[in-house]
Amino acid sequence: MLLAIDFALLLEKLILVVVVVFASLGIAMYTTFAERKVAAILQDRRGPNRAGPFGLLQPLADGMKLFFKEEIIPNFSSKFLFVMGPALAMLTACMTSAVIPWGDKIDFFGRTVDLQIADVNIGILYVFGVVSLGVYGIMIGSWASNNKFSLMGGLRAASQIISYELAMGISLIALLMITGTLSLKEMVVQQQHGYWNVVLQPLGFLIFLICSFAECNRTPFDLPEAENELIGGYHTEYSSMKLGFYLFSEYINMFISSVIMATLFFGGYDIPFFDESVLAPNLAAILGIVALMTKVIAFIFLFMWVRWTIPRFRYDQLMHLGWRILIPLALFNMLATGGVILYFNK
């Protein structure tokens, strides 16, 4: 009985995991390139265009450079934790993608393959849990560096993420009251048949968007690594691929939170104003993946666009925005949503 495991399922999931992890790594790689290119274009520059055609090999060159850099572990650092920091950051960044529905079912030689690694019924809670773990990578790394600038960066990251996670969670509750489910897959199915959640929850989406900027440590909330005040924040003492892991996990986080926002509020793999059921299931699934990726790319562009437009907040402004504006607003949104639901269901 113990051996009656569906090995085909195991293999299918294994392949899916490998594909998703490598795809998110590859996308994160090219996001670094896109970041530089978008920054350049918004500033009337040309950006990296030397490595390969249109500079497309630039991320490879950057990665190679990081690998060949000298690996420095400071003498006074706590060595085990110093290595664990970036590893944890990278691990949690990669783990979040497990519950995301990338597309509808695909028919693969008579076998229906779900394009989701695990349809957990607590889907979005899992994402929140893992994302909150992510801050440990930063905190451990900053503490282990034994450097006051690193520690300051770590402190800022921790308090910032705690502050904004509250508002994010409350704005999400309002969404959950509408959907009535925590499973991301079901949310997408609901949005395929009804409206996109952004129509029903515009304020909730706005709060969620602002909070996810803060969670990803992106400008205007990039205080943990504020270059001009904290040198490099939590990764001041890091070099070589450990630094690379930190930078990389940040871009993976950006990708994942774009996917989450697209799934929660913009219908995931739903193609707008189009009924997928008229197509062949495989074609519909592939078009769905394309639709999801288009939304994700739009979100990633938004992240970059904001980064090169809005300057960084001061620390007290950040806390003011988090605690005294976003949380009351999220609470109001939650109560209003609850009231409206109650009124119409009576």
Add this chain to the structure above:
Amino acid sequence: MQALTNKAKQVDRAPMSFIEKMYLPAIIKGMSITFSHIFKKKPTINYPEKTRPFSPVFRGMQILNRDAEGRENCTACGLCAVACPAEAITMEAAERQIGEENLYREEKYAAKYEINMLRCIFCGLCEEACPKDAIYLSETFTPADYQRKQFIYSKNDLLIPHPIENPEAYKNALGNRANKTTVN
């Protein structure tokens, strides 16, 4: 106090209105400004592939000229060295032997001709002083180097390629600037 220009603006210290306090309209305005920059023309020139056109009076690296048959023009008269305000030019003269008529145009030539490119200020006075159209400033830069002593350019570095044996390189080195030095 009277303002020096008419550009001075009174600082508005009125408390922010509700719309302003929301910041969102201002953020959207800012983002539309950055977005509009996507469609602006980029002023950067892709340097090694494209170069900025030089003005006709651009003065670059010196070149020792040859005549149409490929003979060196320089007679080592020393006028360029005298004219040089930076004292960058040194030369040694030698007499042309029989059988060397295809190498040097006149009976005297420069056996050694050196310009210290670290001293040169690219004023172009050597070009103006030369009675034989033998030296002028081209349109190329002095290339970078690793050692100071390599910036003392000898005759090998300065001499223009042979116009008959290597006409293309000759034309390149000549540039547009040669066209105007036909007065002498």
